[in-house]
Amino acid sequence: MIPLITGQAVAFWIFAVLAVAGALGMITCRKPVHSALCLAGMMVSLACIYAALDAPFLFVSQIIVYTGAVMMLFLFTMMIVGVDTTDSMIETIKGHRVASFLIAAGFGVMLVIGVVQGAVGGAAAGLEQANGAGNVQGIARIVFGPFLYPFLATSALIMIATMAAIVLSHGERLTPKQGQIERARARNEAFMATGADPGPMPAPGTYARKNSIDQPALLPDGSVAASSISPTLNVRGVAVVSNDGLRSAHRAAITRFVEDRDAIIGTNTAQAVAEELDDLAQAADDQLTTTGEGEQ
């Protein structure tokens, strides 16, 4: 008895619907990333249809080559070209879209009529016999037999494509590269001209409870070393700019020291020192704010 519904038919109807949905999503999504994801889903559906059609080698190579390599290349190019570019939906040529749909519909109807009128007559022969010694072995017997020279030519093709990609995407350097000597000279010139510190920038703060690049280093007077934080973090607002929590421990130590000194030698400088510390903290915060705005 011939079963009415085969596993092949079930796979076809599930994955055919998914493939058509993916293809339609690919051409209707306005963001390129969504289009790429829809196309990847459509390719995986096609791979599953291949598996149902007794083509396990193509099932695997479809997933590896198309969804693995080709779509990754598309996504990387999208990252360079701009992920969030959306197509404008304004027609630049009048009637272009209608004409395109008409042409495509006519083409599709022609194809379907051609198929229905008997491109394939009768039932499929099936691949049980051809896959008898294994699908991969059968394909290898053809690729390395009658198709040996075309197969060798594809290796040359891939080599040429690789070289073409390198040549096309290689950018010429417009300015000479800054080496260590040039950078040292530039730092010395800046020191001579403006008095900028030629030494390395201070490292970010490392404290008992925090060890992170967004924590500023503190100068000996307790103020923030503005150059110890990455300007990028500062612009993003990630860095700790108003660092009262960091400064308070430092201030507490200084205040304790000044109070003890006052008590021992009988002076009264605690108030003045506290005001001076406030001024320093204010100045450091101002400097951080201005550098943050300047980077933007």
Next chain:
Amino acid sequence: MDPNAYLILSAILFTIGVVGFLTRRNALIAFMSAELMLNASNLAMVTFSHVTGNLYGQVGAFFVMVVAAAEVVVGLAIIMIIFKTRRSASVDDQSQLKY
């Protein structure tokens, strides 16, 4: 399973690829539509392999995959270099290439 169903699915996918190639103006999406058409033709070849009972169709689909991979490498490199010089991936803006 009637092999014509696979061929009609292939025709539908190819037609959707044609529509995408003709209507979308982002060069990347037009290129993806071309990939969709290649996939549709691959499906037809695998179906023919299934119909005729030998593996030549599958070998053809394999060659199409190899050539498509090489084509994608070069095509995306061209899109990137055009984007570098013109800051745009829209095919409308490339009409000045003829001048």
